[in-house]
Amino acid sequence: MATKRTTTKTPKNPAPDPVEPAPCQPCNGSGMVPITVRVGRKRRPVGQQDGLCLNCLGEGTDPNT
Template sequence: MATRRTTTKTPTTTAPAPVEPALCQPCGGTGNVAITVRVGRKRRPVGQQDGLCLNCLGTGTNPDA
């Protein structure tokens, strides 16, 4: 009786690609948003200052993703 020829294939598994977290929409991933500063009795705008993004709390990633 002839010998049996068997070949074993090595399983080809690839590592999954790392998923990048989605950026926060209001701050664009920076964690800071511009807040208008108003002064005077008529509350006229005089400039802007940086403030903490309340959507992502400064992390820059989308909390809903």
């Protein structure tokens, strides 16, 4: 009678750890960027408002990774 194996084999290719995506550079991961508001005939800047980041389209992750 053969002896029984009591240890288990480790998998040859273990599952890789999930990689967290890098944050988008222009919006720093928030998905929003400040946009200057201009008014008047001479188009003078009066303030800023939040706008959608066109690099990541509001997702907050870097699309190039």
